[in-house]
Amino acid sequence: MGFEEKIAEYAPKLEALQGKLAADGVEFIAIHTVDTSGAFRSKIAPLKLSTSGEAINAILYCVTHGDGQPMGDVAFASACANDENGFPNIKGIIDPATVVQHGWKPKFASAMTRAFMLDGSPCPYDPRSVLAKVEERIDALGYEARFALEYEFGIFHADHDLMRAGRYRELKPWGHSLVNYDLVRTGDYQDFAAEFVTRMKSIGIGVASLVTEYGFGMYEYALTPKTPLEAADAAMRAKLHLRELCAERGLVATFMTRFQPPGKESACGAHHHVSLWRDGKPAFPAGPNRLAPVAEKFLAGMLNRMQETHLLFRPTVNSYRRFDRGAWSPEDVAWGFENRTAPIRVITTPGDAACRFEHRAPGADVNPYLSIAAMLAAGCEGIEKGLALEAPVTSDLAGLDKPKLPRTLSASIDAFARSEFCADAFGEAFRDNYAESRRAEQAAFEAWQAAHITDFEWQRYFVN
Known part of the structure; x- marks a missing residue:
């Protein structure tokens, strides 16, 4: 139109x-x-x-x-x-x-x-329009897709002098502990959480929970399910208004995927919960640890295109510092029932209404319109082509020979840029423009590296 x-x-x-x-x-x-x-x-x-x-x-x-x-x-x-x-x-x-x-x-x-x-x-470059076009595709198949996003993020005490100087690593995290699910990390945490939930409710966004995450300054909120475009809109608004609330209280929020050194504390994911519905009823469930045929085809589609759409789940240089299967940030193309080490964790309990896929690859730095569009387009293709689903993972992924997700931003760009599927699903103009945006991101990082002598070099070579 x-x-x-x-x-x-x-x-x-x-x-x-x-x-x-x-x-x-x-x-x-x-x-x-x-x-x-x-x-x-x-x-x-x-x-x-x-x-x-x-x-x-x-x-x-x-x-x-x-x-x-x-x-x-x-x-x-x-x-x-x-x-x-x-x-x-x-x-x-x-x-x-x-x-x-x-x-x-x-x-x-x-x-x-x-x-x-x-x-x-x-x-063709508008992310909202890209997702709206893909949403029409699932609607034409007779299903309503629902997505719910949960974001992990950091909160720090704002020091505008440090921030202006780019010295973000010197900011002090909000709260005195790194404990999960802690109500007393700070004295004003519960009031902060209540205010955020209330504000979101006033604009039609449901917050299922807000919790402390593992790590100093680490928190997480989960949003309730909505249709694809509505879910992306809600995700964008929640991030904005969380940042506003922090600013009002002398705090600053970050959705950078890893602000602690790799291997230390948590990184910031943005897990996407995905389900299909028809005539007001869930279309995925078939009982505990079982899936309906349409769910198997949708899941097979997501797995089939995961490598070439990976750029939309990990779009920045920093995204790749979050890779760590052992810390439940996926590295492989695989799925399993209740398996947090795989990129797609399938949840079938406690009842049919809860049956969904949790896509664990995206980080908190995603563009939610594009990450949702990637999952939805791949799932639609799985239904349209009747793709067969591989067996679930039932043992340690580290010992299995599963296809690997691209390990660097450059590798993800290459897979995305040559993908005919991405050109068909999102438009060739969008595919090429987005690939160019990520090349610019990679080039900026490489130019910065070339202009600086790292701490590694000083400590390794200055005396010796």
């Missing part, structure tokens, strides 16, 4: 929402656009839900992951915005399904956009 058709569909809904929000006391709106790396790019404006569209700077789809830190790189080479086309604005529309008033700050509402090119065609 093109820009004009979407305007015609959305305009009456936006007009009605404008009147309701104004009547409810809303004065300002934060308008969010999701960039390629999975960050919100936002502007605050007086309340106005435009029925003629929004301007979106196309550079949001070719900005580097860290906006220039620490290398000064801002944009990578992209077909969507470059010297030749003058870095144009493209068109956007506020999605009325995403408009919410903030219960904790009722003068504010927020909304998300869908992007379109200047000729009115859907923007």
Whole structure:
């Protein structure tokens, strides 16, 4: 559906929402656009839900992951915005399904956009549009997909002088212990958790739990299931508003996948819980440690495409420091019932409604629209082609000859960039643009390394 058709569909809904929000006391709106790396790019404006569209700077789809830190790189080479086309604005529309008033700050509402090119065609680089297209595919098969994401993350006491200087490793973690499931890590932890849950509830996001994780400053929240696009929207909003709550309290949150040295304490995953439903009933279960045929085909599809979609689960240089089968961060292409060392843990208890797949490969640095789209597209292919499922893992994966996930960002980029499946599922323009964004990420890291003498070199070679 093109820009004009979407305007015609959305305009009456936006007009009605404008009147309701104004009547409810809303004065300002934060308008969010999701960039390629999975960050919100936002502007605050007086309340106005435009029925003629929004301007979106196309550079949001070719900005580097860290906006220039620490290398000064801002944009990578992209077909969507470059010297030749003058870095144009493209068109956007506020999605009325995403408009919410903030219960904790009722003068504010927020909304998300869908992007379109200047000729009115859907923007092929927009992560929300990529996922929406894949969601239509599972709907056409007669199923409703549901996803629930759980994020591990760090909280530190904010020191803005240290942060401005890039000295993040000197920040002090929030809390005095590294114990799992601890209610008294700090005196204000329970109040913090209650406030976060309450805020999310006010904008329609369910928080199943918030817990302390293993490690100083480590925490985790789990969100309740939603349909794919809704689940990604909820994941983005929860991260944003968690960071806002931290900032209000003199804290800072990080979703960097590993901020402790490898082998020490936990890393930050973003496990995705996946299920299919039909006619209001779960489609996966067939009893304890058994799966229905559609579940087997969906799972076989996810396994079949896991290596070439791996880049969408581990998209940064830091993602690969989280690899550790022994710490339940998967390294292989495999599955098992209740097996946390495999990338897909199948859960069939305590009842049918709980039957789901837990995909454990993604880290907290993912773009949730893309990680969900990858799982869903691969699962759809498994159903469409009737793929057969291999036997579950029942012994230590370290001793089995299972296919391995790419161990480096470069290897994941190569697998993704040459994948015809990814071109078909997400669009060739998106595949190529995303691969280029990750090449820019790898190049920035290599340039930084080349410009610095490491501690290893000083300590190993200076005297000897």
